[in-house]
């Protein structure tokens with residue numbers, strides 16, 4: 001529900017002028033007070049009680065963003081804990097999902113109501129707020145939580161156990177069992193000065209994902225098999241990444257975790273629909289080698305590709321020669337731009353930067369390098385592995401492995417689709 005609609009609803013319930021009510025609401029929203037709490041404050045200020053503020057008792061499937069406050073009887077599916085800076089102070093909040101027999105809903109609890117994953121609870125007077133078009137529950141000061149008389153039925157998984165392949169940005173309170181494949185310690189400058197963090201890659205049988213531990217733990221070392229609880233998932237360069245906070249727990253596992261060497265093979269449609277993947281394999285045909293491929297120049301300060309010796313950030317610079325390929329790959333279900341770095345480009349081109357410069361000098365045209373690459377790649381079928389990121393400008397695959405495919409990519413794509421959907 002937006003401010004305007006809320007103001008209108010409040011104004012008519014309170015018998016007040018809408019402009020005045022809206023101004024009151026907006027001044028509270030400036031302080032990041034959730035809309036429903038702001039509405040309750042405004043209602044109190046104008047002496048309104050009862051009436052439209054009486055929460056309805058609903059099944060989760062029936063809650064819409066039009067509801068103000070609701071009562072629900074639910075199963076706690078997941079609970080994640082984190083600290084956020086709220087009105088200049090650190091506040092510990094709990095977030096996750098609730099379920100009943102009709103569906104699930106995300107929640108944010110602004111205080112510790114004492115429930116845990118698996119508990120069946122009656123939640124009274126929860127605020128409904130809108131997040132990206134969906135209703136979410138806001139459990140605040142005026143919310144009550146009590147134990148339900150009977151266990152609440154739900155088809156949704158309880159406890160947040162997840163395989164890496166099933167995680168997506170926004171997930172909270174998840175539990176995973178993984179092997180640490182790579183780990184590095186880094187120092188970053190945060191708002192509270194320099195902080196040490198760990199970052200690297202974890203793997204299980206289904207996938208590999210990058211991770212960040214914001215509260216470095218000695219158990220996290222290369223080769224360790226660990227159970228991590230209360231982790232949350234953020235987007236990192238367009239793909240999901242596992243985050244450990246001060247509230248996450250890490251326990252060594254007695255049994256080794258089975259780890260995949262292969263990246264999941266997906267059709268391009270499935271890969272792009274996933275919104276980004278750290279490690280994925282696709283098979284497709286190269287339709288086109290785009291401009292900006294072949295012999296290029298990079299800024300010596302930021303490594304970005306530059307045109308005519310001009311970096312967008314650093315102005316006129318002495319460019320450094322490099323090789324790369326931006327190829328459009330299609331498998332009949334979708335397309336991506338594969339970005340191939342210098343090492344693989346050397347293999348494909350059959351020469352290094354020095355060879356490429358010599359060829360360009362001889363032809364008096366840099367484009368001969370890209371043309372040679374075009375001749376090799378366009379029309380061919382390739383197996384491509386790398387990191388896929390998807391944003392409003394399209395899908396980019398930063399390539400780690402690039403090989404000629406043995407089979408017809410279109411056939412493979414159809415097979416992959418059948419497998420995934422089957």
Ligand SMILES: [Zn+2]
Nearest residue numbers: 299302311314
């Ligand atoms: Zn630059």
